[in-house]
Amino acid sequence: MSIIVAGKLILKSGARNEFIDKSREAISQARKLEACDDFSVSPDPIDENRVNIFEKWSSREELDAFRNSGPDNGSFALVESFHVKEYELNT
Template sequence: MTVIVAGKVYVEPGERDRFVAGHRELVLRCRERPGCLDLAISPDPVEPGRVNLFEHWESEEALAAWRAIAPAPAVDVEITDDQVLKHEVASSGPPFG
């Protein structure tokens, strides 16, 4: 069963770009991991302090293996709010049609 972790975090608007940039190496390393289908940590185009998070994993085991060795971000920016959920996906298909 695939796993998706998705949502949003909020930081001070003036710190958002530094927060995203500070996760660059983590994103690069994660995308190379077995079982990682995708990972994105990106600035929201509408809300100045919002960062969108998206992780797609082949399995809970692959996610757990990454979390066990994942490095800390290269930046210390306070998250003021977060709304992130983990979803276990039983089936997937084309979004249209």
């Protein structure tokens, strides 16, 4: 089974670059883990206050473990709303 996390975050006006910069540490840490197949935070090409999120994990347990141990740098204070879903894939 794999877990896909995908969606969008709507950020406070003008905060997109700061959010992406603050996300680099979490992205780097996640990508070093064997259980993380992909982790990306990307600027939306049309909406300057939006970033797109994509993650792929090999298990729910590994995703939860990362979430509970990842860096807390205050980046979510820059988020106005989020629309992110998780999908379980049976492979």
